[in-house]
Amino acid sequence: MSTIQDIFQTYGPQYLALHEDRMPRVHKKTIQDIIGCRSGSFGTILYGCHDCQTIQPIPCCCGNRHCPTCQQNKMDQWLHKQMEKLLPTHYFLLTITLPHGLRQVVRSHQKITYAALFSCTHEALKKLARDKRFVGSTRIGYLAVLHTWGSMLQYHPHLHLVIPGGAVSEKGDQWLSSRQDLFVHTKPLEKIVKAKFKDAMTKAQLIDKIDPSVWKKQWVVDSQAVGKGQNSLRYLSRYVFRVAISNNRIKSIENGVITFLYKDRRKKTWKTMALDAMEFIRRFLQHVLPKGFMKIRHYGFLNPNSPFSIKQLRELISLIHDIIRDLLTEIPEYKKQEMKCACCGHALTFIAFLRPPRWGPSG
Ligand SMILES: [Zn+2]
Numbered sequence: 473m474s475t476i477q478d479i480f481q482t483y484g485p486q487y488l489a490l491h492e493d494r495m496p497r498v499h500k501k502t503i504q505d506i507i508g509c510r511s512g513s514f515g516t517i518l519y520g521c522h523d524c525q526t527i528q529p530i531p532c533c534c535g536n537r538h539c540p541t542c543q544q545n546k547m548d549q550w551l552h553k554q555m556e557k558l559l560p561t562h563y564f565l566l567t568i569t570l571p572h573g574l575r576q577v578v579r580s581h582q583k584i585t586y587a588a589l590f591s592c593t594h595e596a597l598k599k600l601a602r603d604k605r606f607v608g609s610t611r612i613g614y615l616a617v618l619h620t621w622g623s624m625l626q627y628h629p630h631l632h633l634v635i636p637g638g639a640v641s642e643k644g645d646q647w648l649s650s651r652q653d654l655f656v657h658t659k660p661l662e663k664i665v666k667a668k669f670k671d672a673m674t675k676a677q678l679i680d681k682i683d684p685s686v687w688k689k690q691w692v693v694d695s696q697a698v699g700k701g702q703n704s705l706r707y708l709s710r711y712v713f714r715v716a717i718s719n720n721r722i723k724s725i726e727n728g729v730i731t732f733l734y735k736d737r738r739k740k741t742w743k744t745m746a747l748d749a750m751e752f753i754r755r756f757l758q759h760v761l762p763k764g765f766m767k768i769r770h771y772g773f774l775n776p777n778s779p780f781s782i783k784q785l786r787e788l789i790s791l792i793h794d795i796i797r798d799l800l801t802e803i804p805e806y807k808k809q810e811m812k813c814a815c816c817g818h819a820l821t822f823i824a825f826l827r828p829p830r831w832g833p834s835g
Pocket residue numbers: 505506509510533534535536539540541542
């Protein structure tokens with residue numbers, strides 16, 4: 473099977489040679505990390521098997537958040553964390569996409585504009601949620617995740633929100649449920665987000681760089697009611713916890729051409745696309761975020777600093793719905809995968825960490 477790492481190992485050095493002097497450091501580091509992931513460049517851990525007396529070296533992974541291999545490994549753990557926060561109510565997936573006309577400015581000012589997209593959306597949602605026709609309180613909570621890609625790896629920044637359907641009352645003493653079919657109307661949401669984003673661009677002195685027609689066009693805001701329970705939340709969590717492209721979409725790497733699968737949104741089918749390796753890497757790197765930028769954020773009652781614990785929220789919700797509390801006891805416990813011996817299958821134990829040569833001698 474071909475992997476993203478194969479692509480970077482084969483063509484990464486050529487890409488670096490061509491563009492190194494004009495590349496942001498975080499892009500160079502991403503290329504180097506992906507190339508070196510599990511190759512020994514990040515050190516090696518020696519494990520031993522008591523049963524068959526063998527020693528097994530396991531090279532360390534890079535841990536880069538844009539590395540598809542490392543991200544895949546984090547998925548289970550992250551999913552489990554989300555499941556622990558499952559609330560016994562219905563959920564929504566809201567998606568807000570920045571229009572084409574903004575992308576040039578957004579690409580050159582990522583930190584400011586991405587942050588503005590998060591905060592403007594939050595303000596707009598709170599404003600609408602206060603309305604009694606929707607929820608009747610601003611004390612909402614949700615998970616927001618920034619994606620910057622489309623299926624063909626093109627630059628396509630959008631924000632996904634995973635929202636439990638309701639809010640804690642302003643007094644904090646009861647749960648107010650939202651409608652089953654929508655959290656808030658998307659039309660006013662689009663208007664408010666757009667207006668707030670425009671203000672944010674004015675404050676950031678970027679407004680003159682933006683074609684004014686983007687403020688007149690309708691932005692794409694999509695709302696999907698996804699139901700309740702573990703399966704809905706698991707589906708949503710998997711959907712939002714991704715990197716630009718996963719290994720299983722790479723079909724072949726041949727003669728400088730990368731063939732990969734992409735989803736045709738209109739026809740809802742998978743298709744194949746072939747790209748020159750340099751173009752593939754260029755597209756991949758567009759989705760490397762500024763250093764330290766948080767692409768996953770928890771708001772309101774799902775924020776770790778919220779005065780409400782998940783347990784309290786569940787209790788509030790169960791007072792108004794006749795909840796099947798058992799729904800919450802089914803969550804399987806998360807077990808970190810044990811290292812198993814390649815020869816006999818018994819558990820391995822840690823012996824030592826070997827530093828990579830470039831770190832110099834230890835001690
Ligand atoms: Zn890695």
